[in-house]
Amino acid sequence: MRTATVAVIVGIFATGSAARAQDILHGRRLALEVCATCHAVLAGQNRSPVAEAPSFEAVAATPGMTAMALNVWLTAQSHPTMPNIILSPTDVQDVSAYILSLE
Incomplete structure (x- = not known):
């Protein structure tokens, strides 16, 4: 019984915030x-609506x-070339995961 309890506790911690940080579909929606x-955000899009904005x-x-x-880039307070968009830490992680999935 003790082993089963430890296994459940380890399972709960293993599926915590690390799993949530990888929500690529949520990042895509955001x-x-x-x-x-401003940006071309989908795979295969070459041109962004704003020419200076790089594609994802x-x-x-x-x-x-x-x-x-x-x-770091998405949570910095001010960027002269970007509007000041405020995202939650989870949203930032999800958008970052989505961007990196396009590599």
């Missing part, structure tokens, strides 16, 4: 709702691009 005004595929293909780098 990208379409929030980012697509181009961002994903940037050498050294990581989830951490995207999270």
